Amino acid sequence: QKEVEQDPGPLSVPEGAIVSLNCTYSNSAFQYFMWYRQYSRKGPELLMYTYSSGNKEDGRFTAQVDKSSKYISLFIRDSQPSDSATYLCAMSASSGTYKYIFGTGTRLKVLA
Amino acid sequence: KAGVTQTPRYLIKTRGQQVTLSCSPISGHRSVSWYQQTPGQGLQFLFEYFSETQRNKGNFPGRFSGRQFSNSRSEMNVSTLELGDSALYLCASSPTPQNIQYFGAGTRLSVL
Numbered sequence: 307q308k309e310v311e312q313d314p315g316p317l318s319v320p321e322g323a324i325v326s327l328n329c330t331y332s333n334s335a336f337q338y339f340m341w342y343r344q345y346s347r348k349g350p351e352l353l354m355y356t357y358s359s360g361n362k363e364d365g366r367f368t369a370q371v372d373k374s375s376k377y378i379s380l381f382i383r384d385s386q387p388s389d390s391a392t393y394l395c396a397m398s399a400s401s402g403t404y405k406y407i408f409g410t411g412t413r414l415k416v417l418a
Numbered sequence: 419k420a421g422v423t424q425t426p427r428y429l430i431k432t433r434g435q436q437v438t439l440s441c442s443p444i445s446g447h448r449s450v451s452w453y454q455q456t457p458g459q460g461l462q463f464l465f466e467y468f469s470e471t472q473r474n475k476g477n478f479p480g481r482f483s484g485r486q487f488s489n490s491r492s493e494m495n496v497s498t499l500e501l502g503d504s505a506l507y508l509c510a511s512s513p514t515p516q517n518i519q520y521f522g523a524g525t526r527l528s529v530l
Binding site for chain 2: 338340342347348349350351352355394396398400406408409410411
């Protein structure tokens with residue numbers, strides 16, 4: 307079983323839809339949770355990060371962490387064609403053996 | 419503040435050759451990590467350097483090596499290139515190993 311699981315998609319939604327992207331993980335030591343956006347042939351760009359449990363909002367983006375369920379989500383409101391990209395979740399643990407683990411990424415396509 | 423700079427952006431090599439990729443981290447960042455990204459495998463961790471010392475290493479053969487200089491710039495080297503080494507090689511920097519990672523645009527290596 308992988309430490310981080312992420313549905314690869316592709317996920318196609320109409321413009322203006324609310325998008326929900328998710329990752330599950332197995333290592334309870336993870337404390338930092340990140341979301342990256344990667345456009346085709348570019349490097350990943352950090353979108354948001356949260357520490358421990360809870361929600362964080364930034365414009366149209368909301369990140370949620372549920373440590374009890376080992377489940378993280380990224381919500382995109384009022385999705386735009388420019389949001390079409392691959393979204394990677396990542397998580398890290400700072401205690402014990404340090405790890406920075408990525409999901410495989412979910413490909414999102416927002417249709418105009 | 420300048421981001422992570424990777425050079426060159428594109429490389430074409432033939433099997434058996436060797437290649438050196440360069441990464442300049444964000445100013446003040448002392449930790450540099452390298453990843454290989456392919457469509458089938460996603461982001462695979464190669465190694466991480468901090469203060470000129472390799473802290474972590476992924477599961478790659480010894481043909482893949484790296485180093486970090488006193489100014490935190492890093493290079494990775496791949497010797498005896500194989501067709502399967504064709505990938506996007508990404509460098510990420512962070513202030514310290516436990517911090518959030520920021521990526522460069524990557525070097526796209528094609529091995530013919």
